[in-house]
Amino acid sequence: MDEFSFIDSIKPTYYRQPSLLKGIGDDAAVFRSSKDIVTAVDTFVEDVHFSRSTMEPYHIGYRALGANISDLAAMGASPSFYLVSIVIPKNWTQAELSQIYSGMDDLASKYHMDIIGGDTVSGKQLTISITVIGYTITNKARYRQHAKEGDIVFVTGTLGDSLAGFHILTSDNENNRYVDQDFYIHRHRKPEPRVAFAQALESLDRVSLNDVSDGIANEASEIAEASNVSIVLRENDIPVAPSFYQFTYEQQYQWKLSGGEDFELLGTVAKGDWAVVNEAAEKTNTQLTVIGSVVEEEKHPVYIEDNAMRKVLKKSGYTHLK
C-alpha cells in the first residue's frame, strides 16, 4: 500500500458533525459555528510516551486521542474534530498503523468526532501528533485562572491508576500478583476523558478546570498560579481505587500526587455552586471527591495537609516543610 492508498483507507466514508463543510480531500478542512472554538495539540513519540511492550497499536491510538480530548474536557468543550499527523518508520506494518487509527476512531465515535485532516510522512520514530477542535457555548470555556479564595477543590475518579497499570505491565513479577490487574491496565491503556461531566457543568458561570495529565500536584499548582491564589489539599481525601493499598506507601504517594495520565478533572468552584457540581457528577455517573480548598495567595501555590501537618507540595509531587 502506498501513501495515497493508506490515506484513502483512513478517510471516513461519512462525517458526523453537522458544522463540517469540507472534510479530508482538499488543501484544508472547513467548518462553521457560532460557538466558541477550542483547540489544542499533543504529540506522542514511541519509546518516549508509549511503547509496544505495554500497548497494542489500538491502545496507542485510543490513548493519544484520549489525552487530547481530555484537554477539551478541561476547557468544558464538546469534542468535534481532530487532525492526525503521523511519522511512520519502516518497521511498522500497514496493519499495525490501521489499528492505531481504529483505536482513535473508536474513541472518536463516542463523541461523534470527525477526522478532518492530517499528514502521513516517513521517519525514524513513530510519532503521532493530534490536533483536536471542540466547541463551548459563548464564554463558557473553563480557564485555570478562574479559581477564587473560598472555592471548594474537587477531583473526579481515582488517581494514580494509570501509573499503577504501567507498573503492573512493566514490573517483572509473577502473574496475578496484583489484585484488579485488568482495571489498572485498562485505566492506563484506555483512559476515558471526563467530557460528559465537564459539559454537565455548563450552567455554572465560573468553574476552573485542569485535566490530570501530569499529576494533581502540578495541575493544582497551575490553577493556583494562574488565579493568584493558593490551594490546600488534604492528603487523606485524595481518592484512590479500593485495591490501591496493595502498592507500597511510596508508590501510592507518588502515583496519586504526581503520577498523572489518569485524565481525571481537577477543579475549583464556589461553595454556593457545589450542588450543581454534585448533580453533574450524579447525572454522568462520575465519582466526585472534595479534596481541599482555595485560600488567599500564600508563599507557595500548593500545600498538602496530612492530619494536623501542613507541607508545601511542589509541582513534582515532592513535599517539604514551610
Added chain:
Amino acid sequence: MDEFSFIDSIKPTYYRQPSLLKGIGDDAAVFRSSKDIVTAVDTFVEDVHFSRSTMEPYHIGYRALGANISDLAAMGASPSFYLVSIVIPKNWTQAELSQIYSGMDDLASKYHMDIIGGDTVSGKQLTISITVIGYTITNKARYRQHAKEGDIVFVTGTLGDSLAGFHILTSDNENNRYVDQDFYIHRHRKPEPRVAFAQALESLDRVSLNDVSDGIANEASEIAEASNVSIVLRENDIPVAPSFYQFTYEQQYQWKLSGGEDFELLGTVAKGDWAVVNEAAEKTNTQLTVIGSVVEEEKHPVYIEDNAMRKVLKKSGYTHLK
C-alpha cells in the same frame, strides 16, 4: 533551559488577532468568529523534508509555516492562528530551536498570525508539525471540485524555482556557476504563499484553487479528478524564471511540471471572470499566466500540449502518448 522555560521563551508577549480569547497557557486555546474556519496540518521531518546542509534553522521554521499558510491560501482563507508541535533530538541546541521559531514568527507577523498552542517533546529526529487555522467569508472557501468545462487554467509566479535552488545548494559545482543563484535559493528557503492574491479573488462566486506543493502535474490532476473534468496544459506557456534556461532541458521539464514546493497557486475560473483574476494579480503585484483550459472529462485527468502534440500528463510529471 528546561522544557518549561523554553516554552516560556516562545510564548508571545501579545496577540495580534482580535478573535482570539485565550492563547497559550491553558489546556487549549479559544477563539470566536462568525466566519468559516479553515484548518490543515503539515509535518516536516529532518533528513526527509529538510536538511541542515541546505537550510539554516531559521529557514526550516519559515518554510514549514510557509507551506502550511500556502494551504490556507489555496482555500482563499486569511491565515489567523498556528499551533506547533516539535520533536527535539539531543543534538539540537536551544539557540537553533529558537531560530526555528523565529523563522516562523517572522512569516507569521506578515499575516498577523498568532501562535496559540503546541507541544514540545523529545525524540530521535527533529520533527515539526504545524496546524494552521484561517478564516474565509461565508461560502467562499475555494475547493478543488469547483472547476468547470470551459474554465481558464492559470498559475501564479514561476515554477520549478524551489527545486532549482535545492539543486544549486546540493550539486558539487564550483561557486557561482549558476546565474541568479540567490533568487533560486531564496525561493527554496523562503517561499511566499500567495495569500494576498487568493484573497483578492474574494468577490468571485467560483474559482478552484490548489497550491503547488507537489508540482502542477499533480495539482492539476487533483482539480480535474475532484471536478470530474479534464485539464489541458500548454507546455510552452508554463511560466519559468528568465534564467531558468541555464538548466538542462530534462531538469527544466521535471522541475516545472513535478518539482513542486514553489507554493504558487494553480486555479481555474470562468472566462467571464478573467478580468477579476487579472485585476487581483495587478493589485497584489502577482505574476499571472494562462497555461491551459478545462475540457469535458476525457480518459485521463490531465493532458499537456507541446505545439501540435497532445500527451497524457501523469501526476508524477511523466508523459505518454494517448
